[in-house]
Amino acid sequence: MPVPSVPSPPHDLLAVRVRDPYPYFAWLRRHAPAHPERRDGRPTVWQISRYDDVRALLTDGRLSKEPGRVPGYVPGPAGLNRHLVHADPPDHTRLRTLVNAAFVPRRIAQLGPFIAATASRLLDRTEQDTHVDVIASFAAPLTFRMICAILGVPEELDNAATRDTLMATIAPAPGVDPARMEGDLHALLDNLIAQKRAGGECSGVDLLGALVQASEDSGVMSEEELRSTAYLLLLVGHDTTMNLIGNGMLALLRNPGQTARLTGPQAGPGLVTTAVEELLRYDSPVRDATFRCAAEPISLHGQLIGEGDIVSLLIGSANRDEARFPHADRLDVGRTPNEHLAFGYGPHFCIGAALARLEGAVAFPLLLKHLGAVSLAKPADELPWRPARVMRGLAALPVMRN
Numbered sequence: 001m002p003v004p005s006v007p008s009p010p011h012d013l014l015a016v017r018v019r020d021p022y023p024y025f026a027w028l029r030r031h032a033p034a035h036p037e038r039r040d041g042r043p044t045v046w047q048i049s050r051y052d053d054v055r056a057l058l059t060d061g062r063l064s065k066e067p068g069r070v071p072g073y074v075p076g077p078a079g080l081n082r083h084l085v086h087a088d089p090p091d092h093t094r095l096r097t098l099v100n101a102a103f104v105p106r107r108i109a110q111l112g113p114f115i116a117a118t119a120s121r122l123l124d125r126t127e128q129d130t131h132v133d134v135i136a137s138f139a140a141p142l143t144f145r146m147i148c149a150i151l152g153v154p155e156e157l158d159n160a161a162t163r164d165t166l167m168a169t170i171a172p173a174p175g176v177d178p179a180r181m182e183g184d185l186h187a188l189l190d191n192l193i194a195q196k197r198a199g200g201e202c203s204g205v206d207l208l209g210a211l212v213q214a215s216e217d218s219g220v221m222s223e224e225e226l227r228s229t230a231y232l233l234l235l236v237g238h239d240t241t242m243n244l245i246g247n248g249m250l251a252l253l254r255n256p257g258q259t260a261r262l263t264g265p266q267a268g269p270g271l272v273t274t275a276v277e278e279l280l281r282y283d284s285p286v287r288d289a290t291f292r293c294a295a296e297p298i299s300l301h302g303q304l305i306g307e308g309d310i311v312s313l314l315i316g317s318a319n320r321d322e323a324r325f326p327h328a329d330r331l332d333v334g335r336t337p338n339e340h341l342a343f344g345y346g347p348h349f350c351i352g353a354a355l356a357r358l359e360g361a362v363a364f365p366l367l368l369k370h371l372g373a374v375s376l377a378k379p380a381d382e383l384p385w386r387p388a389r390v391m392r393g394l395a396a397l398p399v400m401r402n
């Protein structure tokens with residue numbers, strides 16, 4: 001049977017897709033729901049854009065999460081790819097069980113007052129400023145503090161330099177030498193793990209201490225898995241929630257009617273809960289699901305995805321699919337039902353979802369209250385988006401008090 005030809009996306013949509021991927025996603029859903037990006041000498045990457053397909057493929061055993069199946073493909077920094085995001089069962093099950101222990105909802109719920117106190121302290125520092133960068137002053141330090149507390153990262157490593165080292169691994173700043181960046185990252189992890197081995201005092205949940213113990217006592221986790229998992233958790237525990245606050249705040253600034261609902265007299269915890277879900281859907285912090293490849297050929301919409309091809313499940317597109325969400329391009333802080341895929345679906349569903357939801361539910365009301373009436377300090381289409389794979393997030397969100 002002849003394979004149907006694949007139309008090419010219009011250049012103007014491709015040109016702005018870091019800043020605004022949604023017109024491009026709408027084009028894909030309509031014209032090429034299984035769209036191959038073929039690049040010389042590199043594996044084919046299939047872009048899957050419709051809600052039903054993305055959700056079905058998130059649980060499809062024909063897709064593997066092991067990058068080793070794609071010759072020459074290394075998805076992250078060298079020596080740091082042996083973690084649960086890049087594993088199939090039984091390794092995935094073993095690694096996930098070890099990490100999951102720290103994320104039980106009851107334990108996470110206890111962090112509420114700590115999140116609120118940290119958020120208020122950061123916001124108090126901006127009280128006198130007419131201009132505030134919501135990312136640098138609030139979203140970045142708050143979300144990093146939270147994951148550091150859970151992992152048991154010593155206070156002297158909880159700083160902007162550590163954050164920069166981590167973030168450089170997914171969106172290298174111009175002029176940064178990749179070898180130096182990897183060197184810095186390995187030095188950071190060496191230092192962290194050595195401190196845990198030395199058994200220093202730790203006031204938080206200390207997941208990292210528990211993982212170091214697991215690697216030593218029972219050998220249930222190898223040294224490479226330990227280092228990879230520490231790197232993964234530091235990065236995803238921070239970058240994702242930072243993007244939720246940044247993307248969410250931008251969406252609220254651009255939709256004052258919805259902000260008024262959220263800050264008005266009718267607003268209660270119920271509305272805050274649905275608002276966080278809607279902000280997760282509307283501008284999803286994890287734009288594309290993580291690495292997957294076809295372990296066997298898969299036929300979809302008349303196309304044949306070959307064994308070893310990479311399959312990119314576009315969560316940000318699925319969450320704007322009109323076939324699933326009425327008026328999908330409209331922000332509605334009271335939207336119910338809202339079965340978005342912002343945390344994924346199936347066996348790799350986000351381990352940090354309860355923490356992320358709690359951080360959002362605490363952060364947004366405090367942020368809106370402390371900042372008061374603010375507007376964007378730059379036109380929305382001039383805001384700097386980080387050109388990262390997988391994630392969607394702002395490098396800065398400058399606002400000014402009115």
Ligand code: HEM
Nearest residue numbers: 084085237240241244289290342343344348350351352356
């Ligand atoms: C708004 C914030 C967050 C969003 C939108 C988010 C989104 C996601 C998504 C979409 C996945 C599944 C990826 C896939 O199947 O390819 C995932 C997995 C994961 N998330 Fe999150 N996440 C968030 C916060 C967090 C936090 C705070 C942590 C805490 C450390 C975390 C830890 C993880 C881990 C460890 C996995 C891998 C699970 C597995 O492979 O079994 N996430 N997340």
